[in-house]
Amino acid sequence: MVGMDDEQRLIIRSQSGDHEAFETLIKEHQRMIHSLCYRMTGSLADAADLAQETFIHAYLHLAQFRAEARFSSWLYRIAVNQSLNWRQRKARSLRLQEEWIQQAHETEAEDSKRALQIQDALMKLPPKQRAAVILTTYDGLNHAEAAQALGCSETTVSWRVFAARTKLKRILRHLK
Amino acid sequence: MNNSELNEMLKKAAVPEPSGSYWEEFPGRVMAQVRRRESKASSPARHVFVLWMRIATACMIFAVAAAIWSRRMATASDAQIAQIRKYFEEIQTLFPHQVKALRFDQQGPHFDLADEPSVPNSPPLYLKICGPSGCLRFVTFSGQQIVIDGDICEVLANSRGEVILAGSGLLWSSGQGRKTGSYNIEARKLSTAS
Numbered sequence: 001m002v003g004m005d006d007e008q009r010l011i012i013r014s015q016s017g018d019h020e021a022f023e024t025l026i027k028e029h030q031r032m033i034h035s036l037c038y039r040m041t042g043s044l045a046d047a048a049d050l051a052q053e054t055f056i057h058a059y060l061h062l063a064q065f066r067a068e069a070r071f072s073s074w075l076y077r078i079a080v081n082q083s084l085n086w087r088q089r090k091a092r093s094l095r096l097q098e099e100w101i102q103q104a105h106e107t108e109a110e111d112s113k114r115a116l117q118i119q120d121a122l123m124k125l126p127p128k129q130r131a132a133v134i135l136t137t138y139d140g141l142n143h144a145e146a147a148q149a150l151g152c153s154e155t156t157v158s159w160r161v162f163a164a165r166t167k168l169k170r171i172l173r174h175l176k
Numbered sequence: 177m178n179n180s181e182l183n184e185m186l187k188k189a190a191v192p193e194p195s196g197s198y199w200e201e202f203p204g205r206v207m208a209q210v211r212r213r214e215s216k217a218s219s220p221a222r223h224v225f226v227l228w229m230r231i232a233t234a235c236m237i238f239a240v241a242a243a244i245w246s247r248r249m250a251t252a253s254d255a256q257i258a259q260i261r262k263y264f265e266e267i268q269t270l271f272p273h274q275v276k277a278l279r280f281d282q283q284g285p286h287f288d289l290a291d292e293p294s295v296p297n298s299p300p301l302y303l304k305i306c307g308p309s310g311c312l313r314f315v316t317f318s319g320q321q322i323v324i325d326g327d328i329c330e331v332l333a334n335s336r337g338e339v340i341l342a343g344s345g346l347l348w349s350s351g352q353g354r355k356t357g358s359y360n361i362e363a364r365k366l367s368t369a370s
Contacts, residue, residue, distance in 0.1 A: 019207050026203040035191045044192055048202075055206045056213065118189035137186050169177045172185060 007071055015062050022062075026055050029072060032139065033079050039134045040083035042123045050086060054079040069148070076139070076149040080131045114175060121171040125164050132160035133168070256313075257302065261366055264300060264315045273297070277316035295320075301333055302366040303341075307359045315366055324359075339363035 007028070013021035033054050037047035057078050058065075065074055122130055128150070135146040136157070143161070147154045177185075260278075263285060268275055273293035279286045295317065303314040305324055314322050318333035329343030341348045341361065348356045350363045 019210070022210075023203040023207055026206055027199075030199065030202055034194075038191045044194060048194070048198075051202070052206055052209065056209050059206075059210050060213065115189040115192075118186060133186075137183055165179060165182060168186070169182055172182070173177060175185065 008067065011062070011065065011067075011071060014059065015065075022055075022059050025071070029075055030055075032072065033075060035138065036076065036079050036134060037083055039119070039122055039138060040080070040127070040130060041086065042119050046086065050079065050082050054082050057082065070145075073141075073145060073149050076135065076141070077151065080135070080150055084127050084131065117175060118172065121168055124171060125167055129160045129164040129167070132157050133164040136161055257366070260302065260313060260315060264366065276320045277314055277322050279322070280313040282310060299333075300366040301331060301339055302364050303331070303339070304362040305359055306361075333365075337365055 007025070010021045010025050014025060030051065033051045034047050037050040037054070038044060041047055041050065054075065058075055061078075065071070122133070125133065131150060132146060135141045135149055136143065141149065143154045143157045146161075147157045150157060260280065264275070264278055267278065267287055271289055271293075273295045274289045274291075275287060276290050276295055277288040279288070296319070298317045298319075300315050300317060303316065303322070305312050305314070307325060309325055312324065314331075316322055316331050318331060318339075320331050321328050322331060323329070324341075324343065324346060327343040327345045329341045329346055332340040332342065334340075339350045341363075346356070346359065348359070348361055350361075354360050354362060
């Protein structure tokens with residue numbers, strides 16, 4: 001894991017076109033971005049596409065990154081925007097269903113079934129509420145950081161998290 | 177269910193792990209895409225394409241603006257017509273049956289009078305002709321001649337109110353629409369107070 005100073009150095013090198021430095025940054029953040037994209041889309045295949053697009057976008061717009069912000073927050077913002085703008089392709093829902101059925105068959109473990117049910121519940125939330133709950137619950141961002149990543153006010157994040165939690169409690173009450 | 181129970185439940189839902197060497201290959205895949213997009217963005221063919229697209233867009237914008245401008249120029253406003261009508265009526269009062277045509281150009285009005293009061297009594301026609309050298313306005317009558325860019329054209333009107341302009345290089349009828357060659361022509365009866 002690279003420290004903050006190392007990360008700054010890698011960013012500066014990447015900004016001057018050093019591919020190797022950016023590859024190191026990808027290795028550092030790829031799991032975090034994949035998880036976010038998976039929870040936003042409910043599909044591993046879409047998460048892989050979105051994560052790739054997120055890093056490509058980040059590299060091509062690296063000049064816009066300001067050192068005072070955290071690189072991970074900046075990446076979150078790109079990934080959330082990519083996820084919210086992700087086109088609802090016709091084939092996508094079919095692919096999602098197939099993938100879930102396959103995943104459910106592949107593993108009989110109770111935990112995996114439960115994980116799929118929770119993901120299913122997340123998918124029932126409006127995308128912006130889903131993004132707010134993912135950033136605050138899974139990625140541990142406080143409401144101010146989530147607001148920065150989502151490009152909205154802290155109050156909006158609080159409201160979205162509250163609304164999302166209320167819905168999730170209702171949907172998941174049978175799993176308790 | 178309270179918030180901490182919900183949090184606990186949500187956190188237990190793990191993200192499925194991609195298979196094989198996905199994590200090792202992913203950064204390389206991203207960078208390969210980056211390289212592809214960078215080379216695509218900087219290729220000379222793309223620069224030429226972008227340049228042509230910009231020129232084509234500029235031409236389209238110019239053509240649309242020119243079309244709108246030309247249409248606006250070819251359509252006389254009510255105020256202009258009223259002014260021309262007033263002017264025509266004053267001249268007609270001063271020279272009854274002698275006015276063959278009134279021409280309005282950038283220099284102002286010009287009139288073409290017959291030596292004798294021999295011009296037949298017929299409804300006056302208003303014509304606005306816009307071409308490469310600018311716009312000209314006329315008030316004339318069926319059977320009279322006007323000069324457009326050096327070309328002598330006969331003005332004819334039929335009973336249905338259609339106007340025909342016939343010259344050696346120009347043949348136009350109000351039934352065919354305003355555009356003809358490089359000219360935009362508007363013609364109508366000029367209703368007068370009398």
